Amino acid sequence: xxxxxxxxxxxxxxxxxxxxxxxxxxxxxxxxxxxxxxxxxxxxxxxxxxxxxxxxxxxxxxxxxxxxxxxxxxxxxxxxxxxxxxxxxxxxxxxxxxxxxxxxxxxxxxxxxxxxxxxxxxxxxxxxxxxxxxxxxxxxxxxxxxxxxxxxxxxxxxxxxxxxxxx
Amino acid sequence: xxxxxxxxxxxxxxxxxxxxxxxxxxxxxxxxxxxxxxxxxxxxxxxxxxxxxxxxxxxxxxxxxxxxxxxxxxxxxxxxxxxxxxxxxxxxxxxxxxxxxxxxxxxxxxxxxxxxxxxxxxxxxxxxxx
Numbered sequence: 132x133x134x135x136x137x138x139x140x141x142x143x144x145x146x147x148x149x150x151x152x153x154x155x156x157x158x159x160x161x162x163x164x165x166x167x168x169x170x171x172x173x174x175x176x177x178x179x180x181x182x183x184x185x186x187x188x189x190x191x192x193x194x195x196x197x198x199x200x201x202x203x204x205x206x207x208x209x210x211x212x213x214x215x216x217x218x219x220x221x222x223x224x225x226x227x228x229x230x231x232x233x234x235x236x237x238x239x240x241x242x243x244x245x246x247x248x249x250x251x252x253x254x255x256x257x258x259x260x261x262x263x264x265x266x267x268x269x270x271x272x273x274x275x276x277x278x279x280x281x282x283x284x285x286x287x288x289x290x291x292x293x294x295x296x297x298x
Numbered sequence: 299x300x301x302x303x304x305x306x307x308x309x310x311x312x313x314x315x316x317x318x319x320x321x322x323x324x325x326x327x328x329x330x331x332x333x334x335x336x337x338x339x340x341x342x343x344x345x346x347x348x349x350x351x352x353x354x355x356x357x358x359x360x361x362x363x364x365x366x367x368x369x370x371x372x373x374x375x376x377x378x379x380x381x382x383x384x385x386x387x388x389x390x391x392x393x394x395x396x397x398x399x400x401x402x403x404x405x406x407x408x409x410x411x412x413x414x415x416x417x418x419x420x421x422x423x424x425x426x427x428x
Contacts, residue, residue: 222308
């Protein structure tokens, strides 16, 4: 549906709904923190961003031109390679997967003894991997500054004249 | 045969991610509208989130919060990584949409083929002027 519809407004609505659905899936996979971030940021802020973008650029997409053969070929090739790669991966929910037996017990006991807060995700986010979070903040700041710079310079003249008063 | 069946059930999370990922790639490659392309990239991104979170799931585990009543937790590290990735993803989406809006101001369209045609026309005009 998201692929085929050419009016962008329902596409944006559908991708918001998809985001909410994926948040529900994250809850069922025990990732509650991720789920509410996805619901707030993915379904909320991203949808608002898309809506404001299509209000500035127009909501009707041109019908696709050119052949579909090449994208379909790339897609099936990629899917085949990825599926071949998953054959060696640990099964869903496997407690003995390498990701769970290395480093993870230390994080869990460390949260109990060193950090002392109940939420392990917060303790890793803010303490064990604090530099990652600092980098994330840097990325967000850069993105915000970039958006401001991009949109401020380029307004058409008449809009600048309208909004000159409040800047 | 039974072994192959259980292993295929155990890998459905990877298959769902692969399906979403290839749909995202397909949108990016086959559609000319720049906003549609960004939506495709977003779909691709969510497939990666699904992949990581599903790899963190442990059967019988609960959400990684120390309540004292549970001893098995799902792996919290992918949750942290994806938390960061979601927020960064929205930031990059915002940059992409801002670029699209600028392109709309500069060219009057956000369809890739029309932008390329305008570029070509301008190049030919420059060549003729020299």
